[in-house]
Amino acid sequence: MTVSDETGAGTRTAEKARRALTRWLGEDARGRTVWGRGRVLAALAVLTGGLLAFPGVVPNTPGRLGSLLESFLPWLGLVIVVLFGLAVLRRSATALIALLLPVVAWAALFGGLFRSAQAGDVDLVVVQHNVSDENDDPAGTARALAEAGPDLIALQELLPSALPVYQEALAARYPYHEVRGTVGLWSVHPLSDTRVVDIKPRDIEEYWSRGMRTVVHAPHGEFAAYVAHLPSVRLGVGGFASARRDESAERLARAIAAEDLGRVVLLGDLNGTVEDRGLAPLTSQLNVAESGFAFSFPASFPVARIDQVMARSATVSHVHTLPALGSDHLPVVAQLRWA
Structure with a gap:
């Protein structure tokens, strides 16, 4: 192709672009x-x-x-x-x-x-996961969570029949653990002063225990770890049914506000996103993830992160999810830095 041919082609392209722009800027059929x-x-x-x-x-x-x-x-x-x-x-x-x-x-x-995890000091790595009471491979789930290498693993929907399996599968790497009701925490660091946190909504009469608090004795200093599973929400003809969840969140928030230790980490299936005003009693006093969407539910096509890691006197610098492990939730991994 000669120089004149290239010039001619460029001129034709520019003319086509000018005409397209003229049509775009021009008046429509109605003027x-x-x-x-x-x-x-x-x-x-x-x-x-x-x-x-x-x-x-x-x-x-x-x-x-x-x-x-x-x-x-x-x-x-x-x-x-x-x-x-x-x-x-x-x-x-x-x-x-x-x-x-x-x-x-x-x-x-x-x-x-959208920011990726920043290189730098990470004081604590935790995993939050609702393992599902229909999980047919608790041993495989436990091994996969341990392979992520966190300091803490918080689990919800722990059935009495599956609990021994989790205990055995996690014992080698996580010698310390506490379970209250259907929630539990496994740790590489010693735990103490564990107690139930009553977050049961008032209209639930049957046995219902989904909150616990324990003290983690880590190298950077001790902190209170809370594990919780707030009530589910439902979307129906009456709208978004979240009254129980909201009440439970308020009870949990009061317990955390009264916590004597300055450092607090909350791990839980909170059945709500951090933007949801129903979790405002918690998000108003705790830091949430600074980077990472980590949509965790439903596992088949995640549309929201309802599994949360929040902290007081610490920054939740990044969150991401692990592959599905037999639950309708994806595990959430969080990195924290103490303030």
Whole structure:
């Protein structure tokens, strides 16, 4: 190809681009310009941005719609993508500019979670996992969790029949463990002063024990470890049923607020995301993960992280999940640094 041919090809490409831009900027069949069309899309973009920036404006009554929105708040990013595609197809500059609002709001809320784990000091590595009362391979689950090499392993839905299997499989690497009710903690460090934490909702009359507290004597100093399994939530015709979960979260938060030790680590299936206002009694006094989405439920197609690691006087620097291990939850691994 000669220089003149290359110049001609470049000119034709530039001309095609100019014509395409002219068509995009031109008026539609109704005589509307790029500024006059797509106003509905622009309004939807502003609404999406408003929900991201101020989800608290959505009331929790009736049906706890506010908590429902907050549980899936990161997924509003998909709404942004759809609106962007429609704005391009609609050739609306107004809609594209309006989309800057939800993009900035989403990035401010969740952009930091894309950061990878930072190299540096890690004082504590923990695993949080609801092993499921239907798990048919507790020994395999225990071995896989131990292979991740954490200092602590917190488990929920421990059945009496499966407990000896976990104890035997974890004994070599984790000589210290405590179990209360259906929750337990395995540790490479000594444990002491273990007790039940009563987080049972008032309307549950049968035996129900899903909270415990123990002191971990680690090389960097002792700290209180709480293991909890809050009540499940349900989505039905009446809305988002989370009253029991919220009540249990308040009871757990009061126990942690009264904790004498300054350092606290909470590990649990909390059946809620950190954005959900139902967990505000906990998130208002504990630090949550700074990076990593780590969606943990359901294991077949995770859409939310309801398995949490939170801390007081410590930073939860990063979280990630392990592969599925016979449960409907994925295990969550967290790295912590003491303040």
